[in-house]
Amino acid sequence: MKRPGPLLTLLVGVLLGLSMLAFNTATGTRSAPSSSAAEPERPPSAEAPAASSPAAPPRAPAPDGAYTGRTDDDSAAVAVTVRDRRAVAYYCDGRARESWLRGEVRDDGGMRLTGKDGAELNGTLRQGRRIRGTVDAGGGHQAFTADRAEKPSGPYRATADVRDTTIDGGWVVLKDGGQVGILTRDGTPGPAPRIDPETGVAAVDGRRITARPVTP
Amino acid sequence: MTVDPNAPTQDVPAPRPRPARYLVPALVGAAVAVALGAYGQVHDPTGTAFNLAGFSSTGAVKSWLATAALFFAVVQVISALMLYGRLPGPSWAGVLHRWSGRVAFLVAVPVAVHCLYAFGYRTSDTRVMWHSLLGCFFFGAFSAKMLLLRFERLPARLLPLVGGLVFTALTIIWLTSALWFFRTFGVTT
Known part of the structure; x- marks a missing residue:
């Protein structure tokens, strides 16, 4: 007796693969309508103000979301994403200095994020609206403010x-639509092309690359 | 070489398994792996492809599909241990093994299609190189295993060996892609 099951499995896999390939080829590079625009944003912790009695406000978890802003000297940009008491931040001056930093957010909104080469971001999330702090990266020490x-x-x-x-690009997409980014080619940093904020697509040397939002 | 016609013969009901016949699955598997790699090398990578609603990026879709595949692959190892009597298992361990394998394979196919279509076969750094190599190897080894299952008598250790290879390859593929994605971009949908 020859078992047909394994052959059928292979056959179904081949058909699935070929049909997806045909679908891809037919639609070209246009991606199917993703819900990136319509995706329901998690309500910014609607229960937080209600749950916190007037006497004890700092117990509420850090409000999840994105925070963007510039350093006080206006030479670099900072973006922070907070989710489930964890945070990831990107610091970038648009030319040569950049750093990805990660860490935890304490109950009082304080955070100390660390990155490569001793980079460090110390900040405090206040009232779920604004992060104020300092960044130490690439030999500099700068204060910054990032608004929700x-x-x-x-x-x-x-x-x-x-x-x-090998391309490694990082961007801060600011509230006003401005972008600060660095594109590293084989380890050499340089200015980054603009990304389409809706799709994350940017053109590099005639090719399309796709940038993704970073979350903790 | 001379043959003694009076030599005692063993009373074997079935013909002795000839190792050469396992060449067919091995060759088919090798052909699958090489063909996938060749397509990835020759095809001009598009950089982008389909996305699924509800996910922020194709990378997220693929990472979760790959994670699902790895989950079912773990079920594969456990149910195989049950079939070989190394673990106590229910009577339906065989059904579990067949169907978890099918699901793992079918879930992995769209990921591979996207990889080959959008990225191609790349060797630019160690992670990408191992991922490309083992990605092609995985589908070749899986094809070989499926074909081996059609043989009636197999050496006892052959299926566990090939199955183990398939599982190991899938694990390394996951480590060099989905785990990397989750660490770089966050555990996101």
């Missing part, structure tokens, strides 16, 4: 290979 921002603002990242070059 709605989509598509926040930190973005893209990694890709374009013509044998």
